[in-house]
Amino acid sequence: MNNNLSNNIRQNFRQRFATEPLIARSPGRVNIIGEHTDYNNGFVLPAAVDKSIYVGISKRDDDKIVLYSEEFGEEHQSTVSTVEPSGKHWPNYVLGVVDQLNKRGYAISGFNLNVDGDVPVGAGLSSSAAVECAVAFALNELFSLNIPKIEIPEIGQKTEHTFAGAMVGIMDPFASVFGKKDHVIKLDCQSLDYEYVPLEIEGYKIVLLNTNVKHSLASSEYNTRRKECEAGVAMIVKAGIDVKSLRDVTIEMLRKYVEPADALIYKRCKYVVEENERLLSACEHLKNGNIEGLGKKMYGSHDGLSKEYEVSCPELDFLVDAVRGNPGVLGARMMGGGFGGCTINIVKEEAIDELVENLSKTYKQAMAKELTAYVAQTADGSSIVA
Numbered sequence: 480m481n482n483n484l485s486n487n488i489r490q491n492f493r494q495r496f497a498t499e500p501l502i503a504r505s506p507g508r509v510n511i512i513g514e515h516t517d518y519n520n521g522f523v524l525p526a527a528v529d530k531s532i533y534v535g536i537s538k539r540d541d542d543k544i545v546l547y548s549e550e551f552g553e554e555h556q557s558t559v560s561t562v563e564p565s566g567k568h569w570p571n572y573v574l575g576v577v578d579q580l581n582k583r584g585y586a587i588s589g590f591n592l593n594v595d596g597d598v599p600v601g602a603g604l605s606s607s608a609a610v611e612c613a614v615a616f617a618l619n620e621l622f623s624l625n626i627p628k629i630e631i632p633e634i635g636q637k638t639e640h641t642f643a644g645a646m647v648g649i650m651d652p653f654a655s656v657f658g659k660k661d662h663v664i665k666l667d668c669q670s671l672d673y674e675y676v677p678l679e680i681e682g683y684k685i686v687l688l689n690t691n692v693k694h695s696l697a698s699s700e701y702n703t704r705r706k707e708c709e710a711g712v713a714m715i716v717k718a719g720i721d722v723k724s725l726r727d728v729t730i731e732m733l734r735k736y737v738e739p740a741d742a743l744i745y746k747r748c749k750y751v752v753e754e755n756e757r758l759l760s761a762c763e764h765l766k767n768g769n770i771e772g773l774g775k776k777m778y779g780s781h782d783g784l785s786k787e788y789e790v791s792c793p794e795l796d797f798l799v800d801a802v803r804g805n806p807g808v809l810g811a812r813m814m815g816g817g818f819g820g821c822t823i824n825i826v827k828e829e830a831i832d833e834l835v836e837n838l839s840k841t842y843k844q845a846m847a848k849e850l851t852a853y854v855a856q857t858a859d860g861s862s863i864v865a
């Protein structure tokens with residue numbers, strides 16, 4: 480937890496709204512392996528991290544919603560009963576949650592809210608899911624709504640679909656709400672069954688290398704990938720095979736029914752089916768203490784994302800290629816939706832400083848951009864800050 484941030488948000492709230500707020504926090508996430516599998520009913524292996532979004536909140540006597548973003552220094556107003564998407568980006572992650580509560584029959588009145596955080600925006604750590612979950616968590620507490628915990632990630636996901644135009648899966652809000660310190664979550668996105676797996680990587684750390692290329696999920700490619708996967712499933716269904724999603728599909732089915740018809744769709748679907756298999760072995764490696772094995776699967780994941788799923792970018796590829804074969808780095812891959820953001824690396828503790836120093840130079844020379852590095856610590860999921 481970042482005490483400075485939660486204290487600041489409290490003080491700023493008091494000054495702005497002249498009343499005492501309730502404070503909720505919800506963290507960003509990393510994902511060890513299993514990318515673009517969540518919306519295909521597959522598996523993911525995320526963990527919540529020690530960077531969070533904080534919101535201060537209090538009830539109002541009217542129907543008004545008064546929002547303030549500390550980061551953007553901007554206010555936005557709306558009303559609970561007629562809530563609709565705003566032309567601005569950041570208020571939508573709050574307003575979409577209100578819309579979901581309305582639709583689900585959770586009764587709330589107007590409220591004041593301020594938001595701040597230290598999850599870097601556009602870095603692939605899922606700051607938007609963290610905002611949605613912090614807001615849902617805060618409203619749940621403030622209005623004693625008794626929302627089942629499992630519904631909070633769903634509210635976050637639906638907010639993205641309806642108010643941000645990104646057809647995302649469940650991984651990010653799930654990790655934000657259910658994260659557990661020192662653990663990763665092996666989540667089955669089909670059943671929502673999950674298992675906490677201890678993240679035992681003694682002598683190693685998770686290092687995030689930020690390309691500082693901002694990605695935008697709403698930027699059509701994400702939604703296009705989703706449609707390509709659905710198209711692959713539809714081809715198999717058309718052949719009379721009973722499959723509901725890529726979760727039910729095998730490589731043999733893809734070879735028989737998809738490859739001859741559409742090479743691009745085949746490539747996309749093949750990546751997803753193989754990524755699920757990689758995740759299952761990577762998870763076994765983690766449980767057995769075989770971190771080298773886990774690292775190899777991460778490189779495999781990156782190659783698939785880059786060459787078959789085609790959601791990487793030159794900056795991400797540069798950073799992964801630059802650590803391949805480095806004895807201090809066990810594995811690396813791009814993380815999240817793609818087209819920018821961070822790579823996730825498993826690095827020997829004593830090798831971190833030198834690696835970051837060298838890479839910062841070569842990255843700047845090659846890409847004319849700054850590299851930012853951050854050692855990720857796992858953390859617990861959403862909470863009310865006392």
Ligand code: GLA
Nearest residue numbers: 514515647648649650815816
């Ligand atoms: C984004 C989405 C997630 C997931 C990843 C890719 O982070 O929000 O639902 O699809 O991309 O794995």
